[in-house]
Amino acid sequence: SQTIHQWPATLVQPVGSPLSLECTVEGTSNPNLYWYRQAAGRGLQLLFYSIGIDQISSEVPQNLSASRPQDRQFILSSKKLLLSDSGFYLCAWTLPGGAALGFGPGTRLTVL
Amino acid sequence: AQTVTQSQPEMSVQEAETVTLSCTYDTSESNYYLFWYKQPPSRQMILVIRQEAYKQQNATENRFSVNFQKAAKSFSLKISDSQLGDTAMYFCAFMRGFGNEKLTFGTGTRLTIIP
Numbered sequence: 001s002q003t004i005h006q007w008p009a010t011l012v013q014p015v016g017s018p019l020s021l022e023c024t025v026e027g028t029s030n031p032n033l034y035w036y037r038q039a040a041g042r043g044l045q046l047l048f049y050s051i052g053i054d055q056i057s058s059e060v061p062q063n064l065s066a067s068r069p070q071d072r073q074f075i076l077s078s079k080k081l082l083l084s085d086s087g088f089y090l091c092a093w094t095l096p097g098g099a100a101l102g103f104g105p106g107t108r109l110t111v112l
Numbered sequence: 113a114q115t116v117t118q119s120q121p122e123m124s125v126q127e128a129e130t131v132t133l134s135c136t137y138d139t140s141e142s143n144y145y146l147f148w149y150k151q152p153p154s155r156q157m158i159l160v161i162r163q164e165a166y167k168q169q170n171a172t173e174n175r176f177s178v179n180f181q182k183a184a185k186s187f188s189l190k191i192s193d194s195q196l197g198d199t200a201m202y203f204c205a206f207m208r209g210f211g212n213e214k215l216t217f218g219t220g221t222r223l224t225i226i227p
Contacts, residue, residue: 032213032215034215036217038155041222042219042220043203043217043218043219043220044203044217046214046215046216046217049213049214049215051212051213057214088155090157092157092215094207094213094215096210096213097209097210097213098145098162098164098207098209098210098213101147101159101162101207101215102159103149103156103157105156106155106156
């Protein structure tokens with residue numbers, strides 16, 4: 001069965017510092033991968049999605065970027081964090097065709 | 113671009129009653145998938161039910177069932193015999209078909225089951 005790992009679970013960073021959140025999927029190959037951000041009590045905002053290595057679509061042109069160095073690894077980065085980057089970040093995966101879908105446990109990011 | 117609309121920000125219902133959460137979507141795609149996800153206070157996303165657009169039969173998972181109206185682009189979730197553990201945020205989601213599976217969520221409905 002497929003498993004998705006996401007770390008760290010909690011992160012507190014100062015404004016202007018860099019960010020790197022990592023997501024790894026096990027038990028499948030060539031998954032679609034997604035990064036979402038969720039403000040407290042709000043919906044899921046799609047940030048990036050990738051249907052393959054070197055195929056990353058950006059939905060929100062902010063100071064965030066995403067990379068997919070390996071088939072099952074998806075990284076969310078920032079060179080300089082803003083206060084508005086605080087939130088709950090979720091990584092998700094699907095199989096091509098939508099046959100399965102899962103979420104990571106999330107990362108709670110606080111920017112001070 | 114596809115959009116997903118959940119028009120009920122909050123709902124509450126007595127335990128053991130039936131509740132229906134609404135979801136509408138807008139797309140020009142003919143091949144797609146629809147999902148309902150539950151997010152309890154732990155914030156872990158839990159799949160409730162999944163529907164393939166090409167299937168006319170409504171999906172059912174135990175106490176959870178959907179009313180999928182493709183022409184009306186409607187995908188409502190019915191929870192029967194509601195339980196206290198059903199208290200959570202519920203998100204409707206749309207995913208495009210094979211080849212470009214962008215996955216978009218609605219804004220959610222906060223459901224409270226009253227004992």
